[in-house]
Amino acid sequence: MNINLFGRSLLVSASILALSGGIAQAADCPIKIGGMAPLSAPGTVVGGEAMRDAMLIAEEDINAAGGVLGCDIDVVIGDTEGLPEKGTALMEKFITQDGVAAVGGGYHSSVGVAAKDVADARGVPVVFAETWNDTITGDKQKYVFRIAPLSSWASSTIWKHALEIPDVEKVVILTENTDYGIPAAEETTKGLESGGREVVTFSVDIGTQDYAGIVQRIKAENPDMIIVLATGEAGYNFQQQASDAGIGSQDIIFHAGQVSLESKAYWENVPDGLYAFVQRIGVPENLFTDEGKAFAAKYKERTGKAAVESYAMEAYDSIAIIAQAINEAGSTDGDAMVSALEAIEHNGTLGKIYFPYGSGKDPSEDGRGDEWWHQWPDVALTVIQYQEEGENSGEATIVWPDAYKTGDAIYVNQ
Amino acid sequence: MEFPALFWGIVGWMIVWAVAGSIITRRRYLSRDLDTSNANFIGAMAGASLGPIGIAAIWAKTPQTSGHLSVGLGLLTVLIVAVTFSFADPENICVTSGSFVASQFVNGLIIGIIYGFMALGLSLIFSILGVVSFAHGEFYMIGGMMVYFITAVWLPGINPLVGVLGACFVAFATGAIFERLMLTPMYHGKIDRPVEYGILATFGLAFTLQYFVQALAGANPVKAKRFVTFPRWSWPEWADPAWIKTRGGSLTLFDQVSISSPRLTAAATCILVLLSLLYLLNRTWTGKALRAVSQDREAAAIAGINPDRMNMLAFALGGMIAALAGALLVQAFSWLPQVGAIPAMRSFVIVVLGGLGSLPGAFVGGIMVGLVEAAGTGCVPDAQKAASYIPAYGMIVLTLTLLLRPTGMFGRRFASSTHGQH
């Protein structure tokens, strides 16, 4: 009897399994959207928390405006821990446990590269917010979109700006030994060498705290400019220790790491950080779109921060654009959403977001590489310079490119 | 590197003879029924520096090897490696630039003093309780966090000394409470394997503290303002001392060696506290009692010292020393809840190198590790990799020391078997 029962349940469950081969669609309200962000170590928690806040604001805004398809949306935040294997597990959880219609957010490139395959295999669209590695769109996957800049393209901002600075002959690059840092360093080196500059690269482990030895070594190279390609607190630690050794931003031309955009933490951690150059994504705050201004106000009020980080804006847009795609597709079906995303024109906080290349038009038709597939091509990349102590990154002088320039750069080597 | 074959060839030759020397000498000592604790080290060093001749000499003169000889052979080995390196890579900045070597040396020395001081706390705990505290890095982290919160969040603008004292107090109290709650059962034979218990208990503390602080304080990097800003001296032309220049955050000696203010103040404070600690240990009753317990628990108990109380004092004091190191370095480094892992590892390296439980050993070991790391980051030819391997340099020293001379430089045998000593 017992065996019989067990056998029957086995049969029943096997048939359930066979039937439920596909994934249950989130047909009911609320419509769920996944939000990936690194919220614990070894991930970059600072970035993750900013993105989480932005994505939750996006949820509020969309629901306040009536939601999508008559439903509220529910942004499910998940922690990637900055680990690729956790990223794939999280993507699986989003799709199978939470039943999300699409996924936004994403910070670490390695996590994005690993997680995108899971989403693509299951037919759930992903709009990546801050994963720069070219491979993400370069694999030309149907369900993968990105609004962050390409790594190769972002690097070109840095080296093109560097080539315009007078009297820079030798450049030292300090990079983290990750898949963000190493390719970025290679591309920057290539660009600088094409302009006849000499380049030396030092790579460091992300957890390094004491840079005294490396700083001395860099000092001995006698560079005219230092470029930091490190995320997280590594950027702060290195810059302040370089300042202490006399090769900081007040002594030579210094391009600081991305994390320096967070002005409050920047000035606390790098008190001698005056005249540093930082790459910034998006236009200056006074040129923000209406959406951008509204978001900036809300974000500052909610977090108490003085400025909006670009990755927060990207995270907000990644959720908002998914919501619009669901509306335009009229359903949460993956294929319908991809069609909607490929044709979308979204007025986001960063500007008008659209994806010119995809199944309709291959990037090669315009002579562009595969990495432009499902890639927003109009991200505004600028270089700012902190010219006053305690300055807010949103108000700092934009020195490059000329289209957005708000002031002249101060070159400490002159 | 210009002639890698030369360098690796000679190093390979040295390694082969070091292994041979270590094995042969150990066999020789064992067959003669001698104490083998020094055999591996001296055999390996003789083999590495002098090849078969060295091993033969050690073999021949087996019983009469002295401590001086092993130190001499060790130094000779290092010298041979250094000379080989300078021939193999004549363009290397470590070979060509004296001022670079000097600045690396000074920086290694300063950071070595601070880490040696921190390791001293670990060694103190080990010498009394016989436990390697895996929570040492977390005490370091708490020290820095407390200084930041006191001087920048709770009482902005207050003298940093208040922050440092507050950090010391909190760490001392945490250490004392933890010892009372968690470690007391291991003293009276209630636990089969007290050493393992101690490691696991401190491990649990580390785990809990780290995530507790992260849950409360968040994961933004923070940093305290530097305690001392150097004045910019302006001298009349004729009196301008060429050898010293100052600017806000650092001072420069001979135009070559620059030392940052946070590191200098930290190292100076460490030396001062170290001196007062030595006074405490050698001149006061409490200190003498501590040392007595570390040498022989039972005898100390008979002499009227309460060993349990000394355990609590040692654990709290050890944790406080780590917290003080953190409190001093929070002005130099950006601080996060995970910040303790690397200094904790470094402390392990240092105490093993110096000899577990040896206080002078910890200090000397700290300076040596500081110099090894400076040499590693400064001289490894491949710029790409030099810094990536920073976490490994110390660990290589650790594993080598444990293999060749597990008692370290100043190691001693402990009376109590609870120390897990070889």
Added chain:
Amino acid sequence: MRKRIPNIAGAILLLFLLAFPLIYGRPDYDYIMHIMITGFFYAILAASWSMLTGYAGQFSFGHMGFMAIGAYTTGLLCHYIYLSPEPTGICWERGFFDQYLIVVNPIGVTSTTLTQDCLRQAMEVWDGTVKVTKMPVLLGIILGTLMGALAGFLVGMLVLRLRAAYLALFTLGFSEILKAAISAEIEITRGQAGLELPPLYPEGVTLFGHYFGPTAKLPPYYTMLALLLLCLGILAWLARSKFGLFVRALREDQDAAAALGVNITRYKVLVFTITCSMAAAAGAVQGHYVQIITPNMLFLLQMSLVVAMAVIGGLENFVAAAIGAIFLQVMLELLRNSFVIGGIEVDMTIWRLVFFGILLMVTLRFFRNGLIAPLISHFRRSGIAEETIAKRKIDAGGAGS
């Protein structure tokens, strides 16, 4: 009868685990399966670690290092070694029976897909005319396990004379050096970017007429469970044999054991070799299952999880350690959801780890044999006193008559 309870409970648990993927049918099937597979992975690590530490008294912090050796061995072999009937002319290649053994050149971390290794370039020229054979996953896993065993053997030899705290520090150092090397040798290991591995069953498998694709969860579930049962079986057999007796003697008093004629060198090295090869096997299978491995597997937190799982389960009972590992892994995953108490939001992403640490300390302090092991021995031992008395009575009676 009460003595049988642990066996019956164990059998029921085993049946449940065997039937679970078949009877579970909710939409979050894949996610739950993933948690379970990871739970089995930690169970193998915790069980083998408890053998090494609890039984043999060899306090090692390098267990994750051996796990990583297994994972990276198979990962690197699958990534770099191929068999081809035609020479490429640009790769390093050697004749191998009637084929060519090809070692692909490392291309490191590049952000563009345009840079390709020599084999991909050759294959583009061949345009599908030549069939290249990949490294079989099973062979990779076996080689990974053997490499783990070899590393365990070497480390076991090196640490013969080290005890307790010294051993813990040495193994920690070993694991840290390994981590630094994997992170730094980006060209070969791809460092933090992670090395990608083929799935456990690259072609999928057909079981009882039902096809499971390469990403299906059911085959890896049973694979990992089988590996766990195999490891537990070996451990149980070892623990009951002379080996178990000798390694426990090693733990209690090494010198006394040696004096009594136990070949301590042999048993110490043996216990390292066996447990480390188990860790390596677990790492290799897990690597193929998650399909990406990074040096962060060696993060100290991962080791602390294994330690905590073994301690909470019961350090000196590997079955309890394994059950504890599965249980805690499931709890840690399910406790991720934040909740609100009295208007304050408790962010469980972090707090769950705080509670975990407190649980570890409380277990250590008050439940020295863990939380699960005493349950087992409670039932096992019940009645022993009465039995002994009864036995003695019989013996005494027998002697008298």
